[in-house]
Structure formats: structure tokens, C-alpha cells
Amino acid sequence: MITVNRHTLSNGLRIVHAQDNTTQMVALNLLYDVGARDEDPEHTGFAHLFEHLMFGGSINVPDYDTPVQNAGGENNAWTNNDITNYYITLPRQNIETGFWLESDRMLSLDFNPRSLEVQRHVVIEEFKQRNLNQPYGDASHLLRALAYKVHPYQWPTIGKEISHIANATPEEVQAFFFRFYAPDNAILAVTGHITFEETVALAEKWFGPIPRRNVPPRSLPAEPPQTEERRLTVERNVPVDALYMAFHICGRRHPDYYAFDMLSDLLSSGRSSRFIQHLVQEKQVFTAIDAYISGSIDDGLFHIVGKPAAGVTLEEAEKAVWQELASLTNESIEAEELEKVKNRYESEQIFNNLNYLNVATNLAYFELIEKAEDINHEVEKYRAVTTRQIKEAALKTFVHENCSILYYKAKAENNC
Template sequence: MLNIQKSVLSNGLKVVHSYDDSTQMVALNLLYKVGAKDESPDHTGFAHLFEHLMFGGSANIPDFDTPLQLAGGENNAWTNNDITNYYLTVPKQNVETAFWLESDRMLSLAFTPDSLEAQRSVVIEEFKQRCLNQPYGDVSHLLRALAYKVHPYSWPTIGKELSHIVDATLDDVKAFFFSYYVPNNAVLAITGNISFEETVRLAEKWFAPIPYREVRRKPMNIEPLQTEERRLEVERNVPLDSLFMAFHMCERLHADYYAYDILSDVLSNGRSSRLNQSLVQDKKLFSSIDAYISGTVDAGLFHITGKPAVGVSLEQAELAVWEELERLRSELIDVKELEKVKNKFESTYIFGNMNYLNLATNLAWFEMLSCAEDMEMEVEHYRQVSAEHLREVASQAFQRNNCSVIHYKKKDTGSCNNE
């Protein structure tokens, strides 16, 4: 059992702590409950832009990285549709540097035209590289827009359109920051070689003076039930045809979430998984295939993606996938197969949380979802999923009227014959 201790500052900041004396390091994970879904449909990509802006200088510290590096620390960040997450590690003797740095950029960013232009350029270049100039780079845009009609998961974290970042003003950026990057919309998780008492002292010293601010929550449209299959066919300059399928699934806190996750592992986790064994190794219909869940806070998607083998059409490949899904709908998963998947999850999960930084990230995530202590129930939740439950969920989810399909075809560039 983890020794999890918590405190809430007067400004609403949640502090979660777990002590680990096996390391001489401390990890700080600061999670803000703001992601791409909180953006306006005509101002997307802002949460991702802030992932970069938060390293461009804050109210009293012009350069974030240099003081941290001088203290022997490292840092990074990531954003998704639900949250923005910043983390750093530092030797325990220099831990106050970490509190100082993180609190100053929560207080306020520098908000200079130079900083905005510098980070805007980085994000624009990233958009071009990932979405415009990379094979299959537009798949996330296409598939999300196909699967979601009203929920803001209909655009990816990087943004719906490049113009939204190009046209962002300093006033737009300031308004977004002061609406979401506030102590009462954040969870600070601290793990490693620091006591709870010292954690609270430093949190009070550096974060408590930051004022509470109202969070601008926009109404979240609930995605209506999909009632018919949605299909899209595109041609692009890519090396191979590819199949993309997405099925609507439940939200993260729903009891069925664990069944969906296990189903994705049954299908594609490891060489002996069903899709790999049957469709890649035995029938040789695919060169590669994968299944995974989005894991989003609100109702998400169950993805199946694959590249058919040479000479296999997308229609043949898709039919083979449906046959494997029908097996899940009609047959109970063998006890040994199910136990193997559960054992693999348990070992990966427990081993992962032995790392103090991974633990800090998970503590912040679960405290944001419900409460940090719930992370200790994850293995048990997976253990409790039965073969009958899996068949029931598969039967409900893997239907054509719940599916969005993209046939992503290699463009026929033709040939030139010299006579």
C-alpha cells in the first residue's frame, strides 16, 4: 500500500504526496484540468500552444530551463484533449528551486510578443511536420471529425486548423491562461525523497500566495448515440494502404472501461494477441495491426488500425477484422487467455509505479479523475472483469452502426512507358 497524504491550500490547489526514500530525487507533477476540449471550436490548439508558452518565461523568471538545469533537474510536458501536464525531477537538496519555478509560471507567464511569436513558430512547424508533411498525418483530424459530431473531441490536441494558431493574439492567449491555469484548477503531486511536512511547507510558501480565480468552464456537448456506419475514403501520397476503424466506447470512470481496455489487449498486446497471431502471422493479411483505446475522461474511442499486406485489398482486410470482432461478440474468451492478459497488465502497472516520476503522474491523474487513492484499486478492477462481461461489452460496441471507418489509400501515381 502506498502512503498517500494530501492537503488543499486556501486557494484551492490540491497537493498529493507519497514518500520514497529509495531515491535521492524528487518529482513534481503539476496537472492542469484543461485540454483541447476546453477550447472554442474557432480557437483550437491553445492548450498545446500553452504547453510551449509555459517554458518561454514567467512573471519573474525570464528563462525556465537554465535555473532548473543548474539545480541538476530535468523537465518536460504533454497535453491531450483533457489535461495539460508538466513534470520535473530535481535532486532533493535543490527541491525548492522546483517549487519556485512552477509557482511563478502559475502566477503568470511573461506574455511578451517575442515569447508568443517564438512559441507560435515552434507550434506551426510542429503542425506542418506532424499533420501536413508526414504520411497519414491527417488521420486524427479525419477520424475524429467522422466519429464526433458535437463533442469537442472532434479535433486533435494540436488544433483543428493551422490558422487558429497563426491568428492567435496576445489578448486571446492571456484570456485562455487566466481562465484555466489557476491553482483551483490544478493538482500538484510530489513524490520521492521529501517528507509530507516539507512538501506542505514549500507548497504554502510558493503556491499559497497565488490567488484563486474562477475557471471558465464551457458547456460540454454530449455526443449522441451513433446510429449508422460512417465511412470515408481518401487518397494520399503514402507508401501503403491503411485501415482505420473507431468504435464509440464509455467514459473513463464507467465500469465498462476496464473491459474495453482488456479487449484491446486481447486483440493486439504482444505477438500472441489475436489480431497479430491470426491476421499477421497465420493468414498474412496484414503487415501490421494494432488495437487501443483513447482513455479519455469523456466517452472515447476504441481504435483498430492496420496496414494490409501487399496484394490484399482494404475491403478484404476490413472483412477479416470484422470476423475477429465477431468471435469476441459470440464466444467467451478462454480462461488462460484472459488470465495472461490480466497478469501482463498487473506486472506492467506495478513495475511502472515503482518509478517515482511515474507515480507522481498517476497520483495527479487519479486525484483529478476522482481521488489519488483509487489508483491502488486499478489492478483489482481489471481482475474483476469476467469473460461474460467482455462478451457483453464486445457485443454492444463492435457493431457496424457504432463504427467509423477510413480507407486510406495509396495514390496511384501512374507509370511512364517509353516506346
């Protein structure tokens, strides 16, 4: 059981804390409630750009990394469609360096033109390498645009297209920062060898003077239910064909989320999972196949991705997937099969929360979706899922009118 302490500054910054004296290190995890879903459809990729810009110098600290290294620390960041997350770990005696650095870039970035150009170039090169020049790199763009017609999940974190970042003006970038990177739009999780009293004192000292920015409430269009099957076929310079299927499911806060998460494990996690056992090993329809959920805060997607074996068409591969999905609702799910998945999740959860940095990251996220203390009850929620819930989830979800299908074909000269 992780003991969680909490404090909220007058400017709205929420602080959650868990002490762990088994380490001499401290972790600060700063979660901003902003992701790709908060971007203008004509100005996408900004949240990911800021993941980089936040390391390009703040108003009083021209270089973020050097003080971190001098203090014996490490740091990194990541962005998705829902959140932007920064973390720093430091020896306990140097932890004030972390509060100083994080608070200064929350106060304001430097916004010098050179930093913007440097990070703009980095992001554009990443876009090219990951999404344009890598096999299957644009699959996420294609599938999201197929599955979502209204909600901003219709583009990935990297953005819709390079031009949105290439043409971003300093004024647009600055406006995005002051709208979202604010104390009243952030959660600071602090874990490791530090008391709650020390944490509050340092937070008040460094973050307290930053003014509240009155971040406007999020108001995103809800994706309407999909009522007909959607299909897209593309040809690319890739080694083999690939099948992508996406079904709409609930969001992260919905009780059914746990059933869908376990359903994905039943299908493709481990050698004894259904897809691997039946479609890879026995029938040899696929050389590889995976099922996973997006885990997004708003209504997400259940993904199935596979590469058919030599001589198997995408049509045949898709038919085999539908047959396997039908068996979930037509046949019984053995208690032992479900128990295996629950045991795997429980062991992963316990192992994950042994690390003070993982705890900081998880505390911040659970505080965002409801409350940090829920970190102690996740295993119970998975344990409570029944075979009936899983079958009901499969029955209502795995239907043709709820499915978007992408045939990603190798060009003829590559498929010989």
C-alpha cells in the same frame, strides 16, 4: 501499497504526496485540468500552444530551463484532449527551486510578444511536420471529425488547422491562460525523498499567495449515440493503404473502461493476440494491425488500425476484421487467454509505480478522475473483469451503426 497524503490550499490547489526515501530525488507533477476539449472550435490548439508558452518565461523568471539545469534537474510537459501536464525532477536539496519555478508561471506568464511568436512558430512547424508532411499524419484529424459531430474531441490536441494558432492574438492567449491555469484548476503531486510536512510548507510558501481564479465549471456538449455507419475515403502520397476503424465507447470513469482496455489487449497485444495470430500470421491479411482505446475522460473511441498485406484490398481487410470481432461474441474466451492479459497488466503496473516520477504523474491523474488513492486498486479492477463482461462490451460496441471507417489509400503511382 502507496501511502498518499493530501492537503488543499485556501486558493483551491490540491496537493497529493507520497514519500519515497529509496531515491535522493523529488518529483513535482503539476496537472492542469485543461486540454483541447476546452478550446473554442474556432480557436483550437491553444492548450498545446501553452505547453510550449509555459517554458517561454514567467512574470519574475525570464528563463525557466536555466535554473532547472543549474539545480541538477530535468523537466518536460505534455498535453492531450483532457489535460496539460508539467513535471520537474530535482535533487532533494534543491527542490525549492521547483516550487519557485512552477508557482511563478502559475502566477502569470511574461506574455511578451517575442515569446508568443517564437512558440507560435514552433507549434506551426510541429503541425506541419507531424500532420501535414508525414505519411498518414492527418488520419487523426479525419477520423475524429468523422466520429464526433458535437463533442470537442472532434479535433486532436494539435488543433483543427494551422490558421487558429497563426492568427491567435496576444489578448486571446492571455485570456485563455487566466481562465484555466489557476490554482483552483490544478493538482500538484509531489513524490520522492521529501516529507509531507516539507511539501505542505513549501506549497504554502510559494503557491499559497496566488489568488483563486474561480475557474468556471466545464459544460461540454455530450456526443449523441451514433446510429449509422460513417465512411470516408481519401487518397494520399503514402507507401501503402491503411484501414482505420473507430467505435464509440465509455469514458475513463466508467466501470466498463477496464473491460474495453483488456479487450484491446486480447485483440492486439503480443504475438499470441487474436489479430496478430489470425490476421497477420495465419491468414496474412495484414502486415501490421493494432487495437487500442483512446483512454479519454469523456466518452472515447476504440481504435483499430491496420495496413493490409500486398494484394489485399481495404474491403477485404475490413471484412476480415469484422469476422474476427464477431468471433469474440460467438465463441468462448478462454480463461487462460484472459489471465495472460491480466498478468501482463499487473506486471506493468507494478513496474511502472517503482519510479517516483511515474508515481507523481499517476497520483495527479487519479486525483483528477476521482482520488489519488485509487492508484493502489487499479490491478484489482482489472483482475475483476470477467470473460462475460468482455463479451458484453464487444457485443454492444462492435456493430456497424457504431463504427466510423476511414479508407486511407495510396495514390495509384505509389501503389504499384
